[in-house]
Amino acid sequence: MPGKAFIQVILPLRLEWEPCYALPEGIRAKVGSRVRVRFAGQEYVGAVSAVDVTPEVDESRILPVLGIAEGLPEVRPEEIRLWKAVSEYYLCSVGEVYKAAYPALKIGQEEVEARGRERLETRLERLKEKLGKARKEETRERYQAEIEAVQARLQGRPAAGTAGTITLSPAQQKAADSIRKAFAAGKTALLHGVTGSGKTEIYLQFAREALARGKSVLYLVPEIALSRQLEDRIAAFIPDVQVFHSGESATRRRQVATHVRENDGYMVLGTRSALFLPHHGLGLVIVDEEHDTSYKQDAPAPRYHGRDTAIMLALIQGAPVLLGSATPSLESLYNADTGRFVKVDLKERFHSGEEAEIRIIDTVAERRKRGLVGSLSRKLIAEIQTSLDTGGQVLVLRARRSYAPSVQCTECGHIPRCSHCHVPLSLHKQPDRLVCHYCGHTEPWTGVCPVCGGTLQPLGAGTQKVEEELRDLFPQAHIARLDSDTPDTREAGIIREFAAGETDILVGTQIITKGFDFDGLDLVAVLQADSLVGQQDFRADERAFQLLEQFRGRSGRRGQPGRLVIQTREPEHPVYARLDGGTDDNLLAERKLFGYPPYTRLVHVVLKDSNEKRLDFLSRELRNTLLSAYSGADTPPAVVGPYAPIVDRVAGESIRQIRITFPRNKALTALKRTLSTALSAFGKERRYAAHLTVDVDPV
Ligand SMILES: [Zn+2]
Ligand SMILES: [Zn+2]
Secondary structure (H helix, E strand, C coil): CCCCEEEEEECCCCCCCCCEEEECCCCCCCCCCEEEEEECCEEEEEEEEEECCCCCCCHHHCCECCEECCCCCCCCHHHHHHHHHHHHHHCCCHHHHHHHHCCCCCCCCCCCHHHHHHHHHHHHHHHHHHHHHCCCHHHHHHHHHHHHHHHHHHCCCCCCCCCCCCCCCHHHHHHHHHHHHHHHCCCEEEEEECCCCCHHHHHHHHHHHHHHCCCEEEEECCCHHHHHHHHHHHHCCCCCCEEECCCCCHHHHHHHHHHHHHCCCCEEEECHHHHHCCCCCEEEEEECCCCCHHHECCCCCCCCEHHHHHHHHHHHHCCCEEEEECCCCHHHHHHHHCCCEEEEEECCCCCCCCCCEEEEEEHHHHHHCCCEECCEEHHHHHHHHHHHHCCCEEEEEECCCCCECEEEECCCCCCCECCCCCCECEEECCCCEEECCCCCCEEECCCECCCCCCEEEEECCCHHHHHHHHHHHCCCCCEEEECCCCCHHHHHHHHHHHHCCCCCEEEECHHHHCCCCCCCEEEEEEECHHHCCCCCCCCHHHHHHHHHHHHHHHCEECCEECEEEEEECCCCCHHHHHHCCCCCHHHHHHHHHCCCCCCEEEEEEEEEECCHHHHHHHHHHHHHHHHHHCCCCCCCCEEEEEECCCCCEECCEEEEEEEEEEECCCCHHHHHHHHHHHHHHHHHHCCCHHHEEEEECCC
16 A cells, blocks of 8 residues: 655745655656645635655654635746745745745726726727827837737737837847857846937847747836837737736736647747746746846845846746846846857947937036026026027926925024834825835924924925925926826826927936936926935945936937936036946946945845834844854854944834945855844844845845
8 A cells, every 4th residue: 555645835934944744645746837825724726736745744743735726827937936946045934935926816896807908908008199290200110000000900910910020230140149259158148228229129039039940038117117018019010929917907917828838839928927927948048137236126025136137037947148238237247258158249329320429417516606496507497499490398406306305494504304104204295294115104384393382494496395395487388297106097198298299397316217208308307416425335336327417318309409407416427428328337347346236145134023122122132143143154254233224214123234345256055045044043032033135145
């Protein structure tokens, strides 16, 4: 008589092990089967990770599997491989990755088939509207092709044959050849192309080739907004493209997962969560805007980076990776320097003329000369006037939303702070209130100092105030504002109106850079650029450069070079020199000198607790634990802290961090495993696990 069969199951929990269950007679399971099991008194749906295992504990203590989870898809072994790779790299449990990949969906009575059609009809309307407003011939042609593709899909005509042809310029062709060579050598290709150089056509060319070979394609973008813009463009060439991101309904996401599971040669356009679809037969993975920090998941675990996880996925699938950016991350430039990636440059602009001119305005000097009117210099005001006079459009960036980033008492100097987070409260208007930008806490605005009864005065200018100033200066102009205070329902409308040329000046935070492609944009102005550069974070300069470079790429209309005006207190800052044709070598050299990534690997251990005394005590204890865990290592990592981060209290919980800097060598994986083991032992012994989180490669 055969003995009992045992299996190992991945549960959607922060568990370091995969529990063992007994298979009752009559229930058959294989690796990837979804089973219902009981754990710590609760029922879960797990994924079988191993069969025919030998239990490590007494067989009588092992619980039986309750049953197969009916109606749920099986998991592919490659998916489990990816979860394990992510779990090992990001120091989280396999179960946490499983939970992210297969969230327990609440299946309501959602619209199913009708919605697909409805979506296409909405898109058709939107495209027709765009076509009506498009001014450039090439834009009109593009919309026309997209409209035909959507119409074909609505009529259920076969996908092939409706797809337009991709024509590459000689420069694009040359870049494509270099990418092909990189792929042939088994390397990841990094396409460094300025904005408007036509990277998308190259992606689509390679996507079509992979599909023609019967392979599948995953095309990642950092943000939902970008995927919405790209969907129509891609559909003109690849009508069957599947879109997957958190903004889609649960039903729609399930449909896409089913499509991927059941078809060969599919194409998915999505944000980072699309990495965890049941991929198979991938022939190409594209990561667009690879430098974008939105690729990193902050919370909950797994705190993974979309670009780096895409490379793990591609390795498992044996697919080549094509990364693209106008401003590649230092991480990727480093990988190109060391020969892991092949960098391919595409410098010629394909869609529109020359690069924007840059003008730096020194606000300290201007203030001395009385050249400032509120937040704007007279020079900038003149530039804006020139644009308006010639029918051009203007974008104004101010990195801080609110009316005033903080307020101060004119009598005693008191600055009201959030009682939960210790950060200064910002003044917002309409309605007047003080708001904490970290936890959302609000207080009514009285204008009276709570300490001495004196008068509170706004300090500095946020987007609301800049908008007010612009309205005073340009009363005839149509002005709009876009920041995270803008209601979601208005956001798309504001963008559409600006794209259609109905708005003259758009003021806002970084949100206004997200993937916009505006025909009439003539001038981009950045106010107080100092708030972008030189902050305490060593990555601030890299990010500021990327942001400004993106801005520069976006300005310019009808083949005319646009203008980028930067107001700053520090005109000599190296970031601006770099914009003016400098290289990235300085940035890399600086990172090397100070031992920052990409020359090292960072891990943040974050501790949160409402009891500050206990937090300080246990943070120090943890540091000692880590130091002794590494005492025997050949190349021990540097352990810094515990320290209070810049924002050291959020929503009533105090925060401490320990920063661990690993040498980038062969010992990295082992050293990280030591950290993982030490942390979980500490969490268990001190009953403190719920207060600890680990962030690998924080951004
Ligand atoms: Zn006061
Ligand atoms: Zn707060």
